[in-house]
Amino acid sequence: MVAVQETVERVRRIDVDQYRYGFETLIESDKAPKGLSEDTVRFISAKKNEPAWMLEWRLEAYRRWLTMTEPTWARVDYPKIDYQDIYYYAAPKPKKTLSSTDEIDPEILKTYEKLGIPLREVAILEGVEPPPGGPQTPNRKIAVDAVFDSVSVATTFQKELKAAGVIFMPISEAIREHPELVQKYLGTVVPTSDNYFATLNSAVFSDGSFVYVPPGVRCPMELSTYFRINERNTGQFERTLIIADKGSYVSYLEGCTAPQRDENQLHAAVVELVTLDDAEIKYSTVQNWYPGNSEGKGGIYNFVTKRGDCRGKNSKISWTQVETGSAITWKYPSCILRGDNSSGEFYSIAISNGFQQVDSGTKMIHLAKNTSSRIISKGIAAGKSQNTYRGLVSAHRKATGARNYTACDSLLIGDKCGAHTVPYVEAKNSSATFEHEATTSKISEDVLFYCLQRGLSEQQAIGLVVNGFAKDVLQKLPMEFAVEAQKLISISLEGSVG
Amino acid sequence: MTLLEIRDLHVGVDSREIIRGLDLMVNAGEVHAIMGPNGSGKSTLSHVIAGKPGYEVTGGQILFRGEDLLEMEPNERAAKGVFLAFQYPVEIPGVTTMNFLRTALNAQRKARGRGEFSTPEFLKKVREVAESLNIPRDMLKRGVNVGFSGGEKKRNEILQMALFEPSLCILDEIDSGLDIDALRIVASGINGLRSPERAMIVITHYQRLLHYIVPDYVHVMSKGRVVKSGGKELALELEACGYGQFETAA
Ligand SMILES: Nc1ncnc2c1ncn2[C@@H]1O[C@H](COP(=O)(O)OP(=O)(O)OP(=O)(O)O)[C@@H](O)[C@H]1O
Numbered sequence: 001m002v003a004v005q006e007t008v009e010r011v012r013r014i015d016v017d018q019y020r021y022g023f024e025t026l027i028e029s030d031k032a033p034k035g036l037s038e039d040t041v042r043f044i045s046a047k048k049n050e051p052a053w054m055l056e057w058r059l060e061a062y063r064r065w066l067t068m069t070e071p072t073w074a075r076v077d078y079p080k081i082d083y084q085d086i087y088y089y090a091a092p093k094p095k096k097t098l099s100s101t102d103e104i105d106p107e108i109l110k111t112y113e114k115l116g117i118p119l120r121e122v123a124i125l126e127g128v129e130p131p132p133g134g135p136q137t138p139n140r141k142i143a144v145d146a147v148f149d150s151v152s153v154a155t156t157f158q159k160e161l162k163a164a165g166v167i168f169m170p171i172s173e174a175i176r177e178h179p180e181l182v183q184k185y186l187g188t189v190v191p192t193s194d195n196y197f198a199t200l201n202s203a204v205f206s207d208g209s210f211v212y213v214p215p216g217v218r219c220p221m222e223l224s225t226y227f228r229i230n231e232r233n234t235g236q237f238e239r240t241l242i243i244a245d246k247g248s249y250v251s252y253l254e255g256c257t258a259p260q261r262d263e264n265q266l267h268a269a270v271v272e273l274v275t276l277d278d279a280e281i282k283y284s285t286v287q288n289w290y291p292g293n294s295e296g297k298g299g300i301y302n303f304v305t306k307r308g309d310c311r312g313k314n315s316k317i318s319w320t321q322v323e324t325g326s327a328i329t330w331k332y333p334s335c336i337l338r339g340d341n342s343s344g345e346f347y348s349i350a351i352s353n354g355f356q357q358v359d360s361g362t363k364m365i366h367l368a369k370n371t372s373s374r375i376i377s378k379g380i381a382a383g384k385s386q387n388t389y390r391g392l393v394s395a396h397r398k399a400t401g402a403r404n405y406t407a408c409d410s411l412l413i414g415d416k417c418g419a420h421t422v423p424y425v426e427a428k429n430s431s432a433t434f435e436h437e438a439t440t441s442k443i444s445e446d447v448l449f450y451c452l453q454r455g456l457s458e459q460q461a462i463g464l465v466v467n468g469f470a471k472d473v474l475q476k477l478p479m480e481f482a483v484e485a486q487k488l489i490s491i492s493l494e495g496s497v498g
Numbered sequence: 499m500t501l502l503e504i505r506d507l508h509v510g511v512d513s514r515e516i517i518r519g520l521d522l523m524v525n526a527g528e529v530h531a532i533m534g535p536n537g538s539g540k541s542t543l544s545h546v547i548a549g550k551p552g553y554e555v556t557g558g559q560i561l562f563r564g565e566d567l568l569e570m571e572p573n574e575r576a577a578k579g580v581f582l583a584f585q586y587p588v589e590i591p592g593v594t595t596m597n598f599l600r601t602a603l604n605a606q607r608k609a610r611g612r613g614e615f616s617t618p619e620f621l622k623k624v625r626e627v628a629e630s631l632n633i634p635r636d637m638l639k640r641g642v643n644v645g646f647s648g649g650e651k652k653r654n655e656i657l658q659m660a661l662f663e664p665s666l667c668i669l670d671e672i673d674s675g676l677d678i679d680a681l682r683i684v685a686s687g688i689n690g691l692r693s694p695e696r697a698m699i700v701i702t703h704y705q706r707l708l709h710y711i712v713p714d715y716v717h718v719m720s721k722g723r724v725v726k727s728g729g730k731e732l733a734l735e736l737e738a739c740g741y742g743q744f745e746t747a748a
């Protein structure tokens with residue numbers, strides 16, 4: 001990502017107060033009235049020209065949500081959210097229907113340019129610097145589905161995808177154009193009743209991505225969505241649904257940023273993945289929402305439900321995440337291993353600095369025979385942050401031969417932060433083999449001095465050491481994401497010492 | 499030209515005085531050997547020159563080209579040309595030696611107002627130097643010093659010294675852990691870097707190293723002071739008689 005690299009390179013020294021993506025685009029937006037009621041739900045549904053079944057689905061979720069209470073078990077602490085003080089829908093006012101990226105509001109394009117996202121097809125990943133001594137990677141393509149506040153503003157590469165039979169479009173469009181697929185799968189992984197935030201999302205979700213890969217198809221390019229929260233007091237509630245039909249494969253990249261604001265913004269997304277027999281989904285996230293300023297003011301509340309269902313035999317779902325942003329992160333991308341021989345993976349780097357609170361991890365639910373899962377979690381805590389890994393590995397009575405390997409490593413920078421590991425293990429049959437390893441370490445003075453003696457600044461040294469610590473996970477990211485993620489890691493740790 | 503000037507240096511750790519009034523003058527082009535018994539403060543001196551935190555300088559001064567070195571951050575000192583080859587180089591897991599070298603080299607070049615090396619330029623240079631030190635290429639792809647043998651770690655230090663082109667090289671027991679062949683290779687690498695602009699301080703326990711790297715001056719350190727200075731023949735004298743005569747002098 002040339003643009004991304006340039007953007008990153010231009011950033012020299014920022015601290016938590018100087019969030020890199022803290023600019024705001026001035027475009028008129030089309031907002032729902034503040035607050036949440038059946039009318040809000042109807043407003044959103046109407047805006048989207050949704051069919052009646054979709055509205056019903058939402059309303060049912062809304063009614064259920066009214067009976068639920070906000071969960072409090074996570075190790076995060078925040079003032080009570082006033083759900084009536086939030087705008088649930090904001091769309092950039094469309095000037096006309098868009099048929100290509102050329103017609104996108106230039107203001108929006110500019111925003112994406114600042115973010116370094118190649119919305120225009122010409123900006124396809126050229127010249128990503130290979131690692132020294134490493135192989136030259138051929139240019140790869142990424143199809144971008146950009147979500148600007150609540151609406152997907154552009155979808156590129158449609159033609160090539162169409163030729164392959166891959167459906168990649170905003171979910172709002174899929175609801176109208178592929179109702180049979182959406183109805184068949186929506187809410188089957190994360191039911192509308194699942195948890196407080198997922199239920200809220202089901203009622204008011206505004207947009208997100210929809211992907212369907214037909215049987216036997218290997219998606220010809222990486223699919224990507226960048227989320228960005230622009231509007232003040234706007235909750236962002238994306239809904240993403242990805243289905244890999246029998247024997248298919250898709251890799252999906254998600255990146256998020258938000259402008260800098262004093263008040264907190266709520267983000268409650270739901271992502272559902274389904275793999276049928278022999279199919280594979282690789283889902284990668286780089287999350288750098290605004291983390292709040294150096295006094296802990298502002299920042300995104302990120303309450304996300306991500307779950308994959310390995311529904312078919314021999315299928316595989318792999319989550320890779322790099323979490324550097326948000327004031328509060330509450331996020332447990334999980335796998336349900338329902339098909340025999342299916343496997344789930346979770347690779348995570350979670351960085352917290354300043355006053356950030358991260359409670360993240362995964363659930364691996366082994367339901368079928370000979371299922372396997374692998375969890376590699378790297379938590380890095382700096383400043384006055386709290387970083388918790390929370391994981392569940394469970395084997396059902398029928399899940400004979402279930403295997404799990406978990407490694408949780410925490411790295412502390414300074415002595416005012418905290419790292420915590422909360423693993424839950426439940427094996428309901430005796431043939432399950434679960435392994436768990438955990439370490440906690442600090443960056444050693446001797447290592448820092450060695451780096452400084454060789455001319456590195458303290459920040460460079462920490463960036464390098466932390467990237468080394470997180471390497472196992474970074475390697476799981478697609479190449480162009482890995483480059484960006486490495487720089488993000490260094491940037492998000494600036495101001496973490498001294 | 500005087501490169502390094504240390505005057506009446508006093509250094510303590512946890513209120514215990516380790517360097518107790520040390521003087522040393524090093525001119526460009528010279529090689530100084532420092533010898534002395536275990537615990538006499540040799541490594542401490544090298545750390546204080548390089549700026550390692552945790553030491554309290556309670557008196558005296560260190561000037562580098564007339565500038566107060568003690569006022570500078572360790573990385574500024576590195577950029578000014580101070581290089582320390584560590585007695586015990588650390589391991590940095592997950593960071594390839596290549597990546598480390600490139601990041602460090604470019605940081606120094608930048609600080610010296612020179613352009614960064616492009617990847618091909620850099621690769622060419624590293625490979626050349628690595629070859630001359632008998633460092634296999636795949637060692638460069640491994641984590642910095644991770645799983646390196648004692649000798650490999652020392653060669654890696656010299657590799658960095660050659661790359662960074664420092665003007666003051668402090669070599670702290672570069673000969674420890676080296677077999678005869680490695681000693682010869684490392685010594686010839688070091689000799690190749692001797693130049694009229696560059697000075698070296700070679701800390702060692704053994705005449706053996708000084709046989710290869712012939713010093714202009716030899717200093718004997720004991721209990722935190724230089725107790726005797728002389729020419730290269732002083733090292734031979736030490737080898738024959740030991741430190742006993744100086745212990746009392748200190
Ligand atoms: N961080 C520290 N804390 C406490 N004591 C220290 C520290 N660093 C050095 N010392 C002490 O200072 C004295 C000098 O140590 P130093 O490592 O400089 O000796 P040296 O001359 O390099 O010895 P050697 O030949 O064994 O390498 C020793 O007594 C050592 O224990």
Ligand SMILES: [Mg+2]
Nearest residue numbers: 540541542585
């Ligand atoms: Mg020593």
